[in-house]
Amino acid sequence: MTTAFPKAASSANPPSPSSDSARAVGLWLLVCCVMVFAMMLIGAVTRLTESGLSMVEWRPLIGALPPMTEAEWQRVFDLYRQTSEYRIDNAGMSLAEFQSIFWWEFIHRLWGRTIGLVFALPFFFFLATRRIPTGYAKHLVILLFLGGLQGVIGWWMVKSGFVDRSDVSQYRLAVHLGMAFFILAYLLWLALGLLWPVPQDRPPAPRGVRRLGAYCHAVIFITVMSGALVAGLNAGLLYNDWPLMGGNFIPEDIAALSPAWLNIFENEGTVQFDHRIMAYLTLTVVSLTWIFSRRAPLAPRARLSVNCLAAMVWIQAGLGISTLVLMVPLPLAVLHQAGAATSFCLSIWVMKELRGAR
Structure with a gap:
């Protein structure tokens, strides 16, 4: 499933009521893009430090404040000690150790609230002052709804780790990450249409190249989703040799689970193998496009966009291999997440440029 983009964000409908307003809206959307990108990196750190289950309560309004007293810290720590993660992985953890993981999840949630404010307040201002370009208002309403939905999905994901397991469901993690990438794509597509519209006199690229550009976006998105399963299962810690896996190209436990389809989603070896294959496919498709x-x-x-995508995908491959063989060190793993988001954004730019004026 690839990202669907709105037709309203094109140079066929010139932004109105003024180019200054269109630029202001475009810059605001671009700021939101950067904040969502940063949110992905904060989320990566939260996941890699196993901090995501430290906040047991979901309080959308008053939860913006951290514990302010020793008694309040003790209360939230006592709640955490009732979770399966504490019993299975962190039994005997001190309050100071709990605070070290609590802060990453707190920052993650606080940054999500901040994105909501940065999007909602300017949106209502632009709406009230009639500065939203023609055809864009409905897309901004959809984005406002998707942002709220993402918060609900995040809590739905966290809840999966509170019962009989010490981490969140890899399925729910994939949904949460997939929605984040969809929101990022939506914001960027609209922002590009306002800030750097394709000139009216530019014809589209040849059909074959346009198709390859769309394939690049599709394979990158699927690779990202396969990476979400790797992260959810901690499958990156299973086979840390490359290009082989335990001395074989195909891991010996690739079909260990029954029924067979379950291996695709729950077998750590199979999930890592699938992610490697998708990475190879991404390199192939992007290189052919170039x-x-x-x-x-x-x-x-348009040529610049393809060149940037090709360079970034090869850099991302190097980051992925380094992260794997060094057993997922935190800095490299976060850079790998940043590389995935950057490659995804560049694939959107490529599609935008290859389409020509609409």
């Missing part, structure tokens, strides 16, 4: 683009009559900006 090769064919060299011979195609592309506008300079």
